[in-house]
Amino acid sequence: MDFRARQRRAVRALKGSGTAEHPVEALLVTHLPDVRYLCGFTGSSGALVLGAGKATLYTDGRYTVQAKAEAVGTKVEIVSKSAVLTACEAIAAAGVTRCGFDAAQTTVASLEAMQKTMPAKLRKAMFQPVGPIVARLREVKDKSEIEIIRRAALVGCGLFDKALGMMRSGMTEVAVAAELEHAARLAGAERMSFDTIVASGERSALPHGHASAAKLPKRGFVTLDFGVVIDGYCSDMTRTVHMGRALEDELRVYDAVLEAQEAAVAAIRPRVSVGEVDEAARSVLRRAGLDQYFTHSTGHGLGLEIHEQPRLAAKQTQLLERGMVVTIEPGVYLPGRFGVRIEDMVLVTATGGEVLTPSVKAWTQL
Ligand code: ZN
Ligand code: ZN
Numbered sequence: 001m002d003f004r005a006r007q008r009r010a011v012r013a014l015k016g017s018g019t020a021e022h023p024v025e026a027l028l029v030t031h032l033p034d035v036r037y038l039c040g041f042t043g044s045s046g047a048l049v050l051g052a053g054k055a056t057l058y059t060d061g062r063y064t065v066q067a068k069a070e071a072v073g074t075k076v077e078i079v080s081k082s083a084v085l086t087a088c089e090a091i092a093a094a095g096v097t098r099c100g101f102d103a104a105q106t107t108v109a110s111l112e113a114m115q116k117t118m119p120a121k122l123r124k125a126m127f128q129p130v131g132p133i134v135a136r137l138r139e140v141k142d143k144s145e146i147e148i149i150r151r152a153a154l155v156g157c158g159l160f161d162k163a164l165g166m167m168r169s170g171m172t173e174v175a176v177a178a179e180l181e182h183a184a185r186l187a188g189a190e191r192m193s194f195d196t197i198v199a200s201g202e203r204s205a206l207p208h209g210h211a212s213a214a215k216l217p218k219r220g221f222v223t224l225d226f227g228v229v230i231d232g233y234c235s236d237m238t239r240t241v242h243m244g245r246a247l248e249d250e251l252r253v254y255d256a257v258l259e260a261q262e263a264a265v266a267a268i269r270p271r272v273s274v275g276e277v278d279e280a281a282r283s284v285l286r287r288a289g290l291d292q293y294f295t296h297s298t299g300h301g302l303g304l305e306i307h308e309q310p311r312l313a314a315k316q317t318q319l320l321e322r323g324m325v326v327t328i329e330p331g332v333y334l335p336g337r338f339g340v341r342i343e344d345m346v347l348v349t350a351t352g353g354e355v356l357t358p359s360v361k362a363w364t365q366l
Contacts, residue, residue, distance in 0.1 A: 001144050003039050004073055006137065007055050010038060013133045014100055024100045024128050026051030026091055028114075030084050031105035033304040034134040036232065039074040041067055047087040048074070051096065058083040058090070084110065088117040097122060100130030132309070139301055139309050140323040145233065146347060149303065149325055152235035153345050153356035155187050155228050160239055160359045167366055169218045169243050173198035176224070177211035184228045193227030193234035193306045204240065205339040207296055207331060219244035221338045227306065234306045236327050237357045238343030241364040253290065253332050254340050254363055260284035260330040261342045261361070264298055264312075268346055268353030270322045274312040281330040282314065290332045299327040302345070324348045325356070 010027060017024040029035050029048040036042055038050070039057055043066060046059035055074040059067050060083060067076045079086040091099050101111075115123050141149065162183050167176055177196040184192060199209030201217040209223070216222055225238040240257075242250065260281040267280035278298040285291040297313035301324060310318045312326060320326070326348070331341030345356040 001040060002142075003071075004055075006038050007050050007074075009137055010133055011050050011053075013137070014130060017100055017130045018098045018128055022098050022125070024098045024130060026094075026096045026099045027130070027133065028084075028087060028091065028099050028101045028127075029134060030110070031102060031134070034102070034105070034138070037134060037138055037304060039071040041071045041074075042232065043067065043070075045083055047084040049087050049091060049099075051091075051099075052094075056087070056090070058087040082113075085113060085117050088114045092118055092122055092126070097126065098128050099126055100128050100133070102132050102134065103129035104132055104135075135309055138303055140321050141303060141325055141347075142323070145303065146323070146325070148231045148233045149235070149345070149347075150356055152228055152230040152233050153237070155184070155189060155230060156226065156235040156237045157357055157359040158187060159183055159226070159228070160224065160237065163224055164241065164364070164366065167216060167222065167241070167243075169216050171216050173200055173203075173211040173214050173216070176216070176222075177226075180224075180226060184226075187228070188230060189228035190232075191229050193229055193236055193302075197223065197225035197238075199223045199225075199339070200243075202336060202338065205333045205335050205337060207333055207339070207341070217243055221250065221340060223339060223341055225341065225343065232304055234302050234304070235357070236302055236306060236343065236345060237359065238329055238331075238341045239359060239361070239364070240340045240342060241366055243366050246363075246365065250338060251363070252288075253334070253338075256285055256288035256290055257330055257332050257340045257342055258361055259288075260294075261328055261344070264328045264330065265344060265346055265353055265355060268320060268326070268328070268348055269351060270348055271319050273316065274310050274318050274320060274326075275314060275316045277320070277328070278312050278314050278316070281328070285330065285332065293332045293334055294330055295333060296331070299329050299343075301326050320348050322348050322350055
């Protein structure tokens with residue numbers, strides 16, 4: 001990972017913030033995934049200041065050894081008080097008069113605390129909201145990130161195959177989740193990307209049905225939605241399989257969701273808007289008379305976090321770019337009856353989209 005290059009890109013993105021008289025000279029980064037992205041530090045407490053060709057990481061004594069090992073090329077300051085507030089004091093002491101921060105990652109309370117560290121004459125003007133500069137950089141993955149994400153996606157696919165081999169009617173959803181998560185750890189996962197979803201029978205109509213004590217039915221759908229974290233990067237995939245004999249409308253809904261999912265994957269390429277990709281899925285379900293049961297967006301970016309920009313939702317105008325990694329996950333949920341969702345991770349390539357989660361999507365009956 002070339003952290004120095006990332007730091008330079010972040011500082012470059014600051015240009016144009018502030019006024020000609022008072023340009024924004026430094027960037028305070030407090031959102032930990034952003035800190036990790038910019039300097040490699042993976043601890044649970046820290047703040048990074050970028051500016052004037054320098055990067056300084058502030059963290060506490062628990063991370064003395066780890067910070068120096070991870071944040072190579074970045075100056076490390078071990079502090080005894082709050083990392084963020086010590087960083088603020090250092091910014092003022094260095095003569096900076098305008099410092100950018102990401103308002104989406106800063107609470108009102110922490111902004112007030114940051115301002116309180118300032119001498120009176122700097123208090124009002126020092127901290128300038130400059131937008132999600134780092135989040136925007138993180139949308140487009142570099143080679144090393146894509147390599148890790150590919151691995152994470154394939155570990156997920158391996159776990160799905162394992163799940164297929166062990167699922168039986170009568171087994172509880174939590175037992176399925178437990179087996180999956182145990183296998184994930186053995187396969188090298190640091191943790192799951194989010195609470196594993198195992199939603200069976202009627203519960204498959206819950207878009208976020210976390211694994212419960214419910215038993216897998218003799219007959220009906222089971223939706224598995226899960227992901228692993230490998231070297232900090234998240235995977236995310238969903239498959240819906242069927243236990244026992246299928247009813248005609250179950251087959252019809254499954255086919256429609258699969259067609260919608262494949263249409264959206266096929267729509268992915270650089271310079272296409274995320275709204276168009278969403279519409280590719282939604283229009284298939286509209287033709288099938290099912291669009292009112294597709295109650296969420298089509299997908300999201302992912303990387304160091306499970307939900308990142310861009311968001312692939314109706315009418316959104318952001319354009320996809322080569323190197324983005326997004327999910328495509330349309331679903332249809334018939335309350336009290338059943339639901340179907342299919343989700344892949346897709347890399348935006350120079351000419352289209354490459355599916356990173358090649359697990360079978362054809363109707364699967366256990
Ligand atoms: Zn998912
Ligand atoms: Zn997802």
